[in-house]
Amino acid sequence: GTEYKKTLTMETLNPQVKAVEYAVRGPIVIKAGEIERYLQEGGKKPFTEVIKANIGDAHAMGQQPITFLRQVVALCTFPELLDSPSFPKDAKWRARRILQSCGGQSIGDFLLLWSYSASKGVDCIRQDIAAYIEQRDQGVPANWENIFLTTGASDGIVSILRLLVSGQAHARTGVMIPIPQYPLYSAAIAEMDAVQVNYYLDEDNCWALDVHELHRAYQTAKEHCQPRVLCIINPGNPTGQVQSKKCIKDVLHFAYEENLFVMADEVYQDNVYAPDCQFHSFKKVLYEMGPEYFNSVELASFHSSSKGYTGECGFRGGFMEIVNLDPEVKSQLVKMLSVRLCPPVTGQAAMDVIVNPPQPDEPSHGQFYKEKGLVLGALADKAKLTEHILNAVPGIKCNPVQGAMYAFPRIFIPPRAVEEAQALGMQPDMMYCLRLLEETGICVVPGSGFGQREGSYHFRMTILPSAEKLKVLLEKVHDFHIKFLNEYSALDEAQRSVS
Amino acid sequence: GTEYKKTLTMETLNPQVKAVEYAVRGPIVIKAGEIERYLQEGGKKPFTEVIKANIGDAHAMGQQPITFLRQVVALCTFPELLDSPSFPKDAKWRARRILQSCGGQSIGDFLLLWSYSASKGVDCIRQDIAAYIEQRDQGVPANWENIFLTTGASDGIVSILRLLVSGQAHARTGVMIPIPQYPLYSAAIAEMDAVQVNYYLDEDNCWALDVHELHRAYQTAKEHCQPRVLCIINPGNPTGQVQSKKCIKDVLHFAYEENLFVMADEVYQDNVYAPDCQFHSFKKVLYEMGPEYFNSVELASFHSSSKGYTGECGFRGGFMEIVNLDPEVKSQLVKMLSVRLCPPVTGQAAMDVIVNPPQPDEPSHGQFYKEKGLVLGALADKAKLTEHILNAVPGIKCNPVQGAMYAFPRIFIPPRAVEEAQALGMQPDMMYCLRLLEETGICVVPGSGFGQREGSYHFRMTILPSAEKLKVLLEKVHDFHIKFLNEYSALDEAQRSVS
Known part of the structure; x- marks a missing residue:
């Protein structure tokens, strides 16, 4: 017989898959992972940790889950807990109701099951x-x-x-x-x-x-x-x-x-x-x-x-x-x-x-709204904080973060830096974000991954890190940006350009 | 302005979506759901329950989940349970390890989190x-x-x-x-x-x-x-x-x-x-x-x-x-x-x-293997039972169920029944399965949904119902099939045809 030749190569790969781009978990995030491993293995950098502000992943950034939600899901997963006095009644009631509607058979009280649901959902x-x-x-x-x-x-x-x-x-x-x-x-x-x-x-x-x-x-x-x-x-x-x-x-x-x-x-x-x-x-x-x-x-x-x-x-x-x-x-x-x-x-x-959150007459109501309020209150504070600190940086302009979880500031990249990036075959904001990552450990996503008007440059950062960490992050961006501008002798230009 | 005309109709729908067929949750299963609702609302049929042998959904058919698995998932979901004496050590150890590897931050002991994982998995x-x-x-x-x-x-x-x-x-x-x-x-x-x-x-x-x-x-x-x-x-x-x-x-x-x-x-x-x-x-x-x-x-x-x-x-x-x-x-x-x-x-x-099941020196080992053995032992028994009962029906021939969860018996459908189905614009085995459902409450999937040699007919049934229910199901199939053959005066022919 003849030798086996791979059938799936870059030449034969579905070209539509090849055309896909997804910056939120793209090259910069892969680089961040490499740096993290390097630090874990005792490597030295001008910083001690990578701060990942690339993805809207609240819990990974330390945000606490809502207790009531986890209780209901845990009860559905392990219905023996329906017997446990340490779970509140309203969580048990919801779990029981979901399990009964889920297509599982209820044989007695604690044999409710958790199977395929209807394709449209329970x-x-x-x-x-x-x-x-x-x-x-x-x-x-x-x-x-x-x-x-x-x-x-x-x-x-x-x-x-x-x-x-x-x-x-x-x-x-x-x-x-x-x-x-x-x-x-x-x-x-x-x-x-x-x-x-x-x-x-x-x-x-x-x-x-x-x-x-x-x-x-x-x-x-x-x-x-x-x-x-x-x-x-x-x-x-x-x-x-x-x-x-x-x-x-x-x-x-x-x-x-x-x-x-x-x-x-x-x-x-x-x-x-x-x-x-x-x-x-x-x-x-x-x-x-x-x-x-x-x-x-x-x-x-x-x-x-x-x-x-x-x-x-x-x-x-x-x-x-x-x-x-x-x-x-x-x-x-x-x-x-x-x-x-x-x-x-x-x-x-x-x-x-x-x-279907807890109602005022249910036992989990107080804790649920306290936790919800804390999360949303903290996000609102961090939205303001982000806008303010970024707008104080010469050459950065950030619209108010009215909602969602991201700031998408416009950054001035000096023409000489743009040329340098182009010579490297790289988007200018990609070069900017890579340098930010390598010099400060901050991981944000270049605006080119989301699309932007020709000739304008941005990055996306989440406002999810804790207030303390977010302040550090923003101050590092501040210092990095000024250093970056100075390197291209463009501080004055920046102040004129993005304001 | 002009009136709004729908842009998404059967004419404009992606033709590749139109071409998709999926019998396991197809028309016969929709019909079974209708009959179930009809019975629940007090309607009368020659049977009191629909037995769904159409889909490989073990828990929906009453199979018990493995306790240890549910414990680990519940612990991951609600890490406060890591403190509970009612969960075994080996389950806790696994949950802790998964959470720590999952990208969540561990701040203290009980703040391990459960966020997006890497796209490739934890x-x-x-x-x-x-x-x-x-x-x-x-x-x-x-x-x-x-x-x-x-x-x-x-x-x-x-x-x-x-x-x-x-x-x-x-x-x-x-x-x-x-x-x-x-x-x-x-x-x-x-x-x-x-x-x-x-x-x-x-x-x-x-x-x-x-x-x-x-x-x-x-x-x-x-x-x-x-x-x-x-x-x-x-x-x-x-x-x-x-x-x-x-x-x-x-x-x-x-x-x-x-x-x-x-x-x-x-x-x-x-x-x-x-x-x-x-x-x-x-x-x-x-x-x-x-x-x-x-x-x-x-x-x-x-x-x-x-x-x-x-x-x-x-x-x-x-x-x-x-x-x-x-x-x-x-x-x-x-x-x-x-x-x-x-x-x-x-x-x-x-x-x-x-x-990564419990090891011999771990506390959950005994229960885990007992549960696993019960499930697989029951399935093996039901595989045999299914083969035997089906092969005793004139005009049905079933290969041994060596593995998986299904029997795919070949059924003799008399030529006159085939003609009748064709006149209705229906696959003959679809007509057969619809009649089986309507007369006995048993829901199986026509062989045409899986493909079969031209002119041969089958259905797929799972062996998942409890032994007791499975016996009822198989006996009903037996009686239905004989009645069906008699209806088309084809009992003798059947005995010659599929043997």
Whole structure:
């Protein structure tokens, strides 16, 4: 016989996989891991620890989990604990209810089980989610049959895109996404070979979404593809803005006019810090626009257990609500979801606690709201702190962090540094972030991983480190940036450039 | 403005989604759910309960979870329990170790956390898996850097296929799969627009895999696509056979000769019942074939927490080991996995218990092996019982259930019944299974959902119901089948036809 030759090489690899980019866990994060190992093995650096501000992973940064949520999930996992006096009644009640709805058989009291759920998720959790949405949206009706549990929000977003993107070469699907964006979107679009249609958020206006820019992007795209999907991230990732009701109304009107399917990424709906901002769901605003809109525009909204005040990233919980979906298409969606059997039941249980928290007359109410308040209060303080310290650095300008978990400051990179990066075949902000990492141990993600206007440079950092550590981080950024500017003799220039 | 017209309809839906079929949760299961609700609401049927033998969901069918596994996952979820005297030391030790490796910070003793893990999975779990594989394969080396945790085995299978399938119209990727198959494969192939290349298992020879049939399928396929992937399910789903070492060697030799990437679905590796059968991993056999093979053939093997003796379907745990993967492609795989962030950490912990069970000197050892033995012993008994009762029915012929969790009996459907089904635009075995469901409450999946030789009919049933319930189920099948044959005056014909 002949010799075996690999069939899977860079030449034969699915080119759509090759095209995927995902900066949040990209080269800079791999480098950070290498430095961490080097330090652990006794290596010396000008710093003693790597501070990872690259990813929205609350617990990894020391944020405490919500006790009640963990209690409910632990009870579901090990129902013998339903007998233990150290778990509160309200947690037990919820666990029992979830287990009974989960398809497991209840033989006696302690043999409740935890098996595959329905592909759409556990019915009683879907019902709880619908009730939660109705309350959140001040009475706008929510039908639990439109709710689907997902494996984190990412899974839901990818599933909906997969329905919408058809592989026909003559009419490729255009997917409108904000720039800057969360790179799940660009990655999914690349993998599905759809067309990424960029609309730019207005940095000078606190990253607002300007409907004229949507029109421009749409009209330009129509020349080479069929734009059918409009993705919005509110509160913004990586940009941290919270959209006004007026803005959302304009966007929905635009979607209505152009027959677009709206995907509203609302995973940061509980993360709003600016006192003059409020979260408005796309669904509620659609309702307020009247039945002509509410009964027609196709809208999917995504939520997650990973963000908010719970920060339960590991459980991979999430859900989506889809309104005005064609009933036959809905059956197709269910079929597609059923191939993967079901989302993880622990994530579903985590989601249930978020939408069904302890009530005032329940024993865990006090502790739950105390813990929730502490997490959100600390995030609000850190949002302010971040904005203030960054804006005091010459050559850095940071919009207010109104919501979500990130600052996305604009950084002035001197022309000589830009040239140097280009000579190295590197994005200038990548060079900047790599040097920041190597000199200070701070790991942030270059703006180029999210998209930015040509010639502007940014980085994304989370506000998740503890206040103490965040202050250290920001002061190190301050010192590094000044040193960086001085190195290129550009301190004066910087002060003129970004202000 | 003009009126809004839906953008997502059956006409515009991604045609590759439309092409997906998944019988395990298909129309017959939807119908079963309707009947269940009807009975719950007080409706009358000739039976009082629906017995779901359609899906390999052990716990939903009353199988008890392994206590130790649940203890470890509960401890990870609610680390305060590390302080509780009612949890054994060995479970606590494992939970502590997982949490410490999980990227969470340990501040004091009880603040260990449970966050996003690395996209490849928690390092210490990957190491435990590698050690487990080395032991399973009697010393064949396993490198933990080749191990990737997944969201159930399905997720791993789809991820590897996505690397291999490229969308080029001029050289579409052929994926060889057994017929009958588990329909995840056909669904993924349809969704990715690859070419499904069928090779038929030999029903007359206990569903053995005949390498001549592989050659035939490969040569035929080469005329219209580029066959690059060979999928094997061992022990078989839905067919329940366990492959001999000789057969695996032949298959690997064939893959070597034709430069195929081998995907070995080995999720039932712990489910072997026939005393004359033994599980041989593809990797071990590859090793025994010598370095020319072991250092070249690209091989991915998949495992899961959902099957075996644990049956933990809800946690969505799984892993894959990939050998001889091109290093650059491996980086691309990691990049692709990182977009979805990480597999659920509870599933990872469940997987860790499976590969790192209590040792003889640990306190949980006795109970663990007692529970494991009970589950596997019961399954072995039910495998025998199923084979025997089914083979006593005139017109039903069932190969031995050597492994996995399913029987896939061949059923004689009288020509007049076939004609009747065709007139209804229905597969004959679908009509059969629908009638079985409506008349007896038994839910099994038609063979057409898995693929079968033209003109032969089957159904797949799990052996998971309790022995008592399984006996009822099988007797009902017996009576139904005779009644069905009589209805078409074909009892004599049946006895001649399938024997």
